[in-house]
Amino acid sequence: MDYFLSEEQQMIVDIARQITDERIIPNRAELDEKHEFPREILNDMAKADLFGVPIPEEYGGFGGGCFDIVLTVEQFGRGCIGVGTAFAANFLGVYPIILAGSKEMKEKYLPDVAAGKKFGAFGLTEANAGSDASGIKTTAVLDGDEWVLNGTKQWITNGGEAQIYSVVAITDRSRGPRGASIFVVEEGDPGFSCGPKEKKMGIRASSTTELIFKDCRIPKDRLVGRQGTGFITVMKTLDLSRPGIAALGVGLAQGALDQAAAYAKQRQQFGKPIIGFQAVQHMLADMAIGIESARSLVYSSAKHIQAHPKDMSKVSAMCKAYATDVAMKVTTDAVQVMGGYGYMCEYPVEKMMRDAKILQIYEGTNQIQRNVIGQEINKEYS
């Protein structure tokens, strides 16, 4: 379908597509098998300026919006959502700085991010604080001119690979949700370390570790925005980043359909290609319907978010839940269309199906997305 992209948007798509076809797809099986972080591919993306897409122009980026980043990660998702996750989670780590950081903080970090020299990660989740972010135990206490952080973050994407970590910590427990703040912790800060890489069902090219803070001392000016505004910034960050996850889902589903359709044309049974059987055709048709409707919703949501930055929660949640549910269904059906071959590691669809599952879980489970949507509907009809 023609989505009438601008010339600049088409350039972004073309570059991201070329990186996906030439760098991601030929390497994805090996990265998955070895649980290897795609450092070289990320360097290619940096050379192609893609890390600058959502960074404001005054800090060396292109000043692109949610839609531009959606177009980029959709392509990467078609190749490997492990690689796409590493790319996207960088911005999850950087959005708090863009949304709430001071001018000095932006000047310090954003040009290096835009140039791909520094890489971000976002530290919110803890052992007892996942969907319920109010369970956060990590604390930050001001001691003279330094903040002292203590606690452990869990399952942090890009852990051990990033240089800039946006970390959520409680600065005043008595104030409830208004007692959380965000801090920038840098690789090498005293008292900060990352745990070993977790072994995962899918997205194995992305790195997932604990972030451990033991009397980690950082300068006072690493506080992002004002003290106590942490949760608000977290919510805005996630609202802004979820369409990116949705786009990974669209790309992944498209990649799975491409594999399944090509296979169905070539696989002969009962004397003809299996794409000639209505049972198979209908599966492929349903996959295509799901993908195109998800893509339309994700694109529209991203454009809405760009135009209405104060009204993003519901559309962001809708596109994330829908597109990632589609990705799970489509990848599962791609394995089904390909039968025994689909289940074998020689073909990419088994990896796609393993990978898809995380999309329904991270950046807010799809159940939490429905909570958000439900609450918004409740407000609208009150």
Place this chain on the structure above:
Amino acid sequence: MKIIVCIKQVPDTKDVRLDPETNTLAREGVESIMNPYDQHALEEAVRLKEQYGGEVVAVTMGPPQAEEMLRLAVSCGADDVVLVSDRSFAGADTWATSYTLEKALKKIGDFDLILCGKQAIDGDTAQVGPGLATRLDIPYITCVQKIREFTENKLVLERMMDDGFDVVRVECPLLVTVVKDINEPRVPSLKGKMRAKKIDITKLSADDIGADPACIGLPGSPTKVVKVFAPEPRGGRAVFEGNLDEQIDQLVDKLMPYLS
């Protein structure tokens, strides 16, 4: 430092047909790409610029459609591009092409290094690079697989050979042709693409470069393609493994039938 990269638009090898009359490539209706070896030459030039500073100018002799390839060169890091184009250049063989490029480069001015692909994948002659250097009266090193150093107008290069490589020390100005092993060409960058969209392409005609009409295009091309054939494959090769004695035994076993 100024690096000139000579690039050529060629038909995509996925779709190659020969004109049965002339024994040359049928180019009509075939998608064009930048000659892959030239992409490696351009990439190497851009890497040298990034490491040592300087300017990269990509030059092509070709029809007006070659402009598209020159814009691709800008999006991949070329600072400036020149299209040497004239109806009278049509039908040029490697003799006339190297003459035309010589005249064009003299018009463009001083340079320190010329980089070319080893050969173009359409004609496969590998003659234009050395021909151009000969006409410019500068040294050339072909089939370079690595540029080790580039300091104060001196280069240390690795020239690929059948059985390894030569290390060559040379001084600028010179012409180098590169093989694919030298690097992996980058994907165009967003900034580059935006620049490429706007760049004003310098165009040089036969008059602009002061070319002698008798030396360009079909009249300046003595080549006749008499016959086109695939070369005989090289003889088989065998690699013997094990310790030296075992390898010698295997070799003797292999040779014995020929001796008796």
